[in-house]
Amino acid sequence: MVMAKQYDVLFRLIMLGDSGVGKTCMLRRFTDSEFDPSHISTIGVDFKMKTLEIDGIKVRIQIWDTAGQERYQTITKQYYRRAQGIIFVYDITNMPSFQHLAKWASDVDESAPGTVQRILVGNKSDEELRRQVTKDQGSKLAETYGMEFFETSASTSSNISESFTRVAELVLQAHKRDVDNLLGSLDDYLENAALDEEKGSQDANDNTQKTCAC
């Protein structure tokens, strides 16, 4: 039997940014629709999966949630190279987390592939009273880096799904030709498998007839 395809393509995304900006909360909000206000720092890296449908293509995304703490940098850097998309996150209530983006971005430039797609996210947009980074500052920096920009809240869920989906769309666009080729050959494969199966059952029928004729 030809198995139904679970997904067409698999992409790896990675979340980077200072400790405490809300990377884990954003990811949990996106994949499990949950928000847990306690902060347990990620150790090394962790990941979650989600399947999206974009332009009729089933895109399975593997999202790596990295530890923001300095001491894990050697481990987390090893994952940059394997990512097709990067989500840079800062906390709008924490100016240093915004200033450190320059460091995160230059680390990525050193090791990530040139085709990597990036977006910038200012998280905790629900905390308007504690805001230290204006929306304008965020969007200007994104413009400088040539990235799209979102302000999100893992707490209220605002823009969470939009930002993850957008980076997946950008990756899909960047790899469109590869994906089309892949889907073409996958379709050919499935078609051939279906034909073979049909032919197999035809042959079996033919054999049955032959036996019956004797």
Ligand SMILES: Nc1nc2c(ncn2[C@@H]2O[C@H](COP(=O)(O)OP(=O)(O)OP(=O)(O)O)[C@@H](O)[C@H]2O)c(=O)[nH]1
């Ligand atoms: N108000 C508000 N708080 C948030 C939001 N997202 C995360 N937080 C809080 O910020 C703290 C840190 O969140 P985490 O998701 O653990 O941060 P992280 O970036 O994964 O941190 P590391 O794993 O150490 O790199 C937690 O106490 C969360 O409750 C948000 O959108 N709004």
